[in-house]
Amino acid sequence: MDDLAGFLRTRRSRIDPASVGIPTDRHRRVEGLRREEVAHLSGVSVDYYVRLEQGRATQPSQQVLDALARVLGLDETERGHLRRLACQRPRRTRPSSGRIRPELLRVLDLVTDAPALIMDHRMDVLAANRLASALYGLPIPGLNTARHIFLEENERGLYADWDSCTLDVVGHLRLAAGKHPDDPRLASVIGELSMGSERFRRLWARADVRARGHGRKAFQHPLVGLLELHQENFALPDGSGQELLVLSATPGSPSEDGLRLLAGLGATSDHPRAAVTPRP
The missing domain is CATH 1.10.260.40 (lambda repressor-like DNA-binding domains)
Structure with missing residues (x-):
């Protein structure tokens, strides 16, 4: 790859x-x-x-x-x-089962005021809390956020800084491809994006790499409006390549009010947060 x-x-x-x-x-x-x-x-x-x-x-x-x-x-x-x-040498990659430890699911349940989710190196969402499901507007476990950004949301406008998000996604997938050159599911995601998105093809050809860490993420939510959030990524210490992502709002800001309203709206729906195996 x-x-x-x-x-x-x-x-x-x-x-x-x-x-x-x-x-x-x-x-x-x-x-x-x-x-x-x-x-x-x-x-x-x-x-x-x-x-x-x-x-x-x-x-x-x-x-x-x-x-x-x-x-x-x-x-x-x-x-x-x-x-x-x-230094790459041919090696086997053990396929991830997509399963999350029960203790981590409890941690997600404890995060009630901010969207939080667990994602793997393929950008598959393995688990999420209810506020994350409300933010994305759909049952989120099993969602691939790279596919979501490039193939599903570029017209609907959920990502207020869509251009910047696409740069981050391609940079992360390039980095993941270097770490996991023999991962067939990762290759499948990259192939699907290459076939379905001209912008992805152009950005992929640049071979830029980016590490996920922290930074601003803005969403234009259809129910609560603009949410300007800060994303923190926490690598899980088990060597799985999975990360905990938390999106927080500045205290006292309109975005904090928006998240609070979104949490109230989300309480009326039933979005599952249990970990599932991402679709191949």
Whole structure:
């Protein structure tokens, strides 16, 4: 699903030659740096770097990777992605059952004033509290949020910052593809999005990677209006790749009032929060 050669090509194309001291003129036709320029700046032979970009060189040393990361201006997330791609070996991925420990489900029930959910690396929602179901307007366990954003909600307008959300989703899936190159369900999600969304195809071709952490998320809810929330991601300590996501509102803000109203509306419906196996 992802490869070292393609990642190097996309990172090379985004570097401004002038930023690394290479003069340019109007006759230059290459976008970003040339292969030989990357090789020279990183201290490796041109032949070796060409073989890297052609997928004919395997397992470059840590020194070479560090030099390439420096020349290509990679951040910490991209550096980790580069190392994983360079050291990738065929391995089996144990399919996730999608089951959540009862203790975690109790934690979700304790979060009553904020939407909270548990998501895996494929962006499948494995469990959610009632307020999260009310926010999305549907029974949420089994929902794939990447599919939801690209194929279902781009016209309806639930995501007030839809463009930004799509960048985050593609960056996360790129990162997940590097960590789990042999995950068939992840490959299926990526394939479905590639077939169904032109924007996804364009963003995927950029090979950007992003780590999920925290930040602003805005929703234009059809019942309560604009909700400007803050998302915090907590990686579960069991090595499953699952995360607890909590969306909170600033105390005293209109968004807090909106969540309170939404909670009251959600109390009249019966959205399940139990973990289920996501659809393949």
